[in-house]
Amino acid sequence: QAHLDRITAVDGDVHAFLHVSDHALEVAADIDRRRAAGEALGELAGVPLAIKDVLVTTDMPSTSGSKILEGFLSPYDATVVARSRAAGLVPLGKTNMDEFAMGSSTEHSAYGPTHNPWDLDRIPGGSGGGSAAAVAAFEAPLALGSDTGGSIRQPAHVTGTVGMKPTYGGVSRFGAIALASSLDQVGPVSRTVLDSALLHDVIGGHDPHDATSLTDSWPSFAAAAREGAAGAGLAGLKIGVIRELPDSGFQAGVSASFRAALALLEAQGAEIVEVSAPHFEYGVAAYYLILPAEASSNLAKFDSVRFGLRVDVPGGTVEDVMAATRDAGFGEEVKRRIILGTYALSAGYYDAYYGSAQKVRTLIQRDFDAAFAQVDVIATPSAPTTAFKLGEKIDDPLQMYLNDVTTIPVNLAGVPGISIPSGLAEEDGLPVGIQFIAPARQDARLYRVGAAAE
Numbered sequence: 001q002a003h004l005d006r007i008t009a010v011d012g013d014v015h016a017f018l019h020v021s022d023h024a025l026e027v028a029a030d031i032d033r034r035r036a037a038g039e040a041l042g043e044l045a046g047v048p049l050a051i052k053d054v055l056v057t058t059d060m061p062s063t064s065g066s067k068i069l070e071g072f073l074s075p076y077d078a079t080v081v082a083r084s085r086a087a088g089l090v091p092l093g094k095t096n097m098d099e100f101a102m103g104s105s106t107e108h109s110a111y112g113p114t115h116n117p118w119d120l121d122r123i124p125g126g127s128g129g130g131s132a133a134a135v136a137a138f139e140a141p142l143a144l145g146s147d148t149g150g151s152i153r154q155p156a157h158v159t160g161t162v163g164m165k166p167t168y169g170g171v172s173r174f175g176a177i178a179l180a181s182s183l184d185q186v187g188p189v190s191r192t193v194l195d196s197a198l199l200h201d202v203i204g205g206h207d208p209h210d211a212t213s214l215t216d217s218w219p220s221f222a223a224a225a226r227e228g229a230a231g232a233g234l235a236g237l238k239i240g241v242i243r244e245l246p247d248s249g250f251q252a253g254v255s256a257s258f259r260a261a262l263a264l265l266e267a268q269g270a271e272i273v274e275v276s277a278p279h280f281e282y283g284v285a286a287y288y289l290i291l292p293a294e295a296s297s298n299l300a301k302f303d304s305v306r307f308g309l310r311v312d313v314p315g316g317t318v319e320d321v322m323a324a325t326r327d328a329g330f331g332e333e334v335k336r337r338i339i340l341g342t343y344a345l346s347a348g349y350y351d352a353y354y355g356s357a358q359k360v361r362t363l364i365q366r367d368f369d370a371a372f373a374q375v376d377v378i379a380t381p382s383a384p385t386t387a388f389k390l391g392e393k394i395d396d397p398l399q400m401y402l403n404d405v406t407t408i409p410v411n412l413a414g415v416p417g418i419s420i421p422s423g424l425a426e427e428d429g430l431p432v433g434i435q436f437i438a439p440a441r442q443d444a445r446l447y448r449v450g451a452a453a454e
């Protein structure tokens with residue numbers, strides 16, 4: 001009730017939610033009954049959960065921020081939603097996002113932007129700005145996001161929250177409306193590292209419904225976070241910083257906060273080691289070929305026949321109906337990426353664009369392998385700037401894309417990354433995050449280090 005009241009009080013200004021559940025209190029009451037009856041419930045039982053609208057739910061519409069899916073009700077729950085319900089979390093509602101998770105500001109949502117609770121004139125990050133803003137504004141204690149190139153970590157950075165992108169395959173993508181299938185991962189957003197770890201424990205692990213789901217058995221992430229919070233994790237830890245990461249493009253206050261955080265980590269016994277990752281800076285270029293290619297293929301299913309919107313064309317052919325529906329249903333950024341992706345995949349261009357981008361992806365993976373032979377984790381600023389003003393970059397896609405310069409390589413390599421708050425930037429008093437990156441499958445290390453550094 002407290003969270004519903006808070007949503008009523010502030011969401012008119014913040015607009016973190018696209019839909020608020022009308023039966024959250026009944027679900028919560030049921031958890032209370034089960035607890036009273038002596039049922040052993042998990043640590044998160046009864047905790048409200050905000051769910052990014054990219055994740056399908058049977059009891060609330062799922063639009064992925066698009067008009068083409070307006071009012072769509074899924075016949076099944078995403079695995080992460082089903083597991084959250086089974087653990088007794090209480091879904092509060094569905095959160096706003098850039099359309100089909102394409103963007104860094106939520107300004108590409110078909111339902112209007114979300115506002116950053118720190119300053120309502122500023123962006124909350126994207127694509128998962130709704131989830132991060134809901135947590136930052138105390139509308140929800142915990143949220144689910146998805147991260148294809150930074151959509152959990154960059155919103156966490158600009159809202160002073162924690163966001164974790166798990167190892168690729170560590171969390172099921174079943175029921176996460178696909179953007180780029182080789183990059184998408186679902187993960188938690190929270191106010192503390194332990195909270196993210198607790199949610200990750202609930203949603204993670206093998207899922208036979210996802211063909212890329214890892215069959216590993218994972219350690220308890222909450223236990224790792226508790227070890228870190230108790231002081232383990234930093235003494236003797238080798239933290240890599242990337243030599244080739246360009247200084248240009250980083251706001252002075254972001255760089256200063258990063259350096260101050262490194263000095264604090266060093267004072268706690270960590271060792272800062274320079275590592276070389278010469279291909280890191282080509283991540284954005286490779287990503288904007290691979291992502292549109294995969295997205296153009298994934299979005300082909302929105303054809304006016306199977307899901308959502310249909311625009312009738314009297315006397316028209318099936319193709320006319322498809323074209324009219326996609327024209328009306330998709331926003332500008334989605335169309336831009338479908339066109340880019342279709343072009344990059346077309347005969348005669350495939351090797352020059354998509355093929356080259358895949359080679360760069362391999363080189364980035366090798367850079368990470370080489371770096372992780374020397375260090376335990378790599379640290380970067382989570383994003384180059386603090387929250388910018390709504391409208392500031394909306395007409396300049398390239399500027400928008402460059403927001404993800406430090407997060408994208410992590411998705412390309414499939415490794416885990418976490419953003420935790422590192423303070424406020426001196427010049428504008430807005431939150432800044434530090435990102436820690438670990439080798440694949442070492443998600444627990446990030447929770448230990450993150451909780452120790454917090």
Ligand code: GLN
Nearest residue numbers: 101102103148149150151
């Ligand atoms: N901002 C990036 C993009 O626009 C990342 C999006 C995401 O992680 N879903 O593609």
